[in-house]
Amino acid sequence: MEGNMGKKWHTLSVFLLMVLTSVSYGQKxxxxxxxxxxxxxxxxxxxxxxxxxxHGKTKWYFQTDGEKxxxxxxxxxxxxxxxxxxxxEGDIRxxxxxxxxxxxxxxxxxxxxxxxxxxxxxxxxDRLQIHYTGSSSALRDLIAGDNTGxxxxxxxxxxxxxxxxxxxxxxxxxxxxxxxxMEKRKIELSSTDVLDF
Amino acid sequence: MKxxxxxxxxxxxxxxxxxxxxxxxxxxxxxxxxxxxxxYDLSDAYYITHKIESQHGMFDAQRLNRELxxxxxxxxxxxxVGRRITPFVKxxxxxxxxxxxxxxxxxxxxxxxxxxxxxxxxxxxxIRTDQTFFSEEAVLLRLRYxxxxxxxxQGTQLDPGEKYLTLSxxxxxxxxSAEDDIENxxxxxxxxxxxxxxxYEVGVDYRTDDYLVPDRFRSRLWLKFGxxxxx
Numbered sequence: 235m236e237g238n239m240g241k242k243w244h245t246l247s248v249f250l251l252m253v254l255t256s257v258s259y260g261q262k263x264x265x266x267x268x269x270x271x272x273x274x275x276x277x278x279x280x281x282x283x284x285x286x287x288x289h290g291k292t293k294w295y296f297q298t299d300g301e302k303x304x305x306x307x308x309x310x311x312x313x314x315x316x317x318x319x320x321x322x323e324g325d326i327r328x329x330x331x332x333x334x335x336x337x338x339x340x341x342x343x344x345x346x347x348x349x350x351x352x353x354x355x356x357x358x359x360d361r362l363q364i365h366y367t368g369s370s371s372a373l374r375d376l377i378a379g380d381n382t383g384x385x386x387x388x389x390x391x392x393x394x395x396x397x398x399x400x401x402x403x404x405x406x407x408x409x410x411x412x413x414x415x416m417e418k419r420k421i422e423l424s425s426t427d428v429l430d431f
Numbered sequence: 432m433k434x435x436x437x438x439x440x441x442x443x444x445x446x447x448x449x450x451x452x453x454x455x456x457x458x459x460x461x462x463x464x465x466x467x468x469x470x471y472d473l474s475d476a477y478y479i480t481h482k483i484e485s486q487h488g489m490f491d492a493q494r495l496n497r498e499l500x501x502x503x504x505x506x507x508x509x510x511x512v513g514r515r516i517t518p519f520v521k522x523x524x525x526x527x528x529x530x531x532x533x534x535x536x537x538x539x540x541x542x543x544x545x546x547x548x549x550x551x552x553x554x555x556x557x558i559r560t561d562q563t564f565f566s567e568e569a570v571l572l573r574l575r576y577x578x579x580x581x582x583x584x585q586g587t588q589l590d591p592g593e594k595y596l597t598l599s600x601x602x603x604x605x606x607x608s609a610e611d612d613i614e615n616x617x618x619x620x621x622x623x624x625x626x627x628x629x630x631y632e633v634g635v636d637y638r639t640d641d642y643l644v645p646d647r648f649r650s651r652l653w654l655k656f657g658x659x660x661x662x
Contacts, residue, residue: 247507265590266586266587266588266590267585267586267590267593268585268586268587293551294588295586304655308587315550329488332550360519360548395517395518395519397517401475401476402515402516402517402518403518404518404519423518423546424522424588424627424630425470425661426544426546426553426555426590426629427468427470427480427555427630427659427661428581428597428622428632428659429467429544429546429555429557429579429581429597429632430480430513430521430542430544430555430557431468431480431482431509431511
């Protein structure tokens with residue numbers, strides 16, 4: 235009798251384990267969490283200290299989509315928010331600077347707005363970032379003196395609401411250094427039910 | 432965020448006012464406040480929300496020996512139909528049936544909810560009007576504004592399995608038969624974001640009212656816990 239019960243429990247445990255394993259394998263989980271600076275590779279911290287001399291408070295985050303892993307530092311520098319992305323080994327990958335629409339160069343603004351007003355009956359930019367990629371030294375020079383040399387690749391990441399055929403949609407659009415449209419993807423906001431009722 | 436602190440400080444001032452008035456006459460009750468909410472889409476633009484919330488009194492400072500005793504205060508059954516105007520703006524029309532001792536009431540509700548995104552948090556603005564109908568008394572009209580901040584506790588965005596903090600303050604102006612009053616609701620909750628379809632919250636809800644009625648100032652502290660589903 236006891237042996238039978240034990241066998242049943244054993245079978246049930248194996249079944250549950252299989253279900254849990256298959257569920258966790260089936261999900262590709264995007265995770266982003268705050269981490270202590272001590273958890274961040276030393277080379278990343280050193281790069282940040284050298285590039286942003288005398289910076290204020292920095293918050294560190296670890297992000298993964300199940301495949302790619304990055305460390306990200308967020309800090310305010312010269313009145314703008316900067317997001318600095320590092321590889322897991324601590325190598326600098328890119329710098330994103332949050333700006334306002336009025337900070338855009340005229341040519342970039344004109345090209346960007348030409349695309350948006352041509353594509354949508356109305357639009358509103360909600361969030362605008364300049365995305366810089368380049369060598370470690372070029373990115374360091376950028377931060378030190380706002381020097382955007384030719385070795386840096388500059389792109390714009392724009393989150394905007396575009397209205398078309400009576401439907402408003404939130405998009406993340408990528409524009410090149412001149413403000414020409416490259417690509418876009420739809421942004422699904424997480425639910426706001428707890429804030430609405 | 433600055434607006435939140437202004438409202439939060441307003442709430443604290445209300446609390447201080449309460450304490451000073453409480454010296455004269457203490458009208459304080461406390462209890463449990465469970466709630467459950469279900470939202471589902473009708474189409475890309477339209478959605479339905481059902482909510483049930485219930486207040487259960489456990490403590491009343493005016494009881495002779497201040498003993499704990501259970502009493503059902505009220506239960507609200509609400510349903511809303513909502514439309515997404517933009518990804519950040521929603522408009523809802525709702526109806527509430529309130530079950531309470533004495534008289535059950537009917538209340539149409541209209542609201543606009545606006546989402547604002549920050550670097551590390553989300554802000555929800557809610558402007559609401561409602562009208563409560565009684566069988567004998569005149570209709571009660573209310574105008575409400577709520578400011579809520581949702582702060583992920585483990586990063587800049589909420590991921591499944593993470594916790595968040597919600598702080599909100601709501602100011603309510605009401606008028607009935609040419610008499611008016613103000614109510615304030617300060618809520619702090621810890622949320623568990625299981626996934627985008629399931630959230631749990633536990634928190635405290637501190638309500639003060641009868642500010643404009645002499646010697647009637649009242650406060651209520653509720654232990655709130657809720658579950659929120661969206662399909």
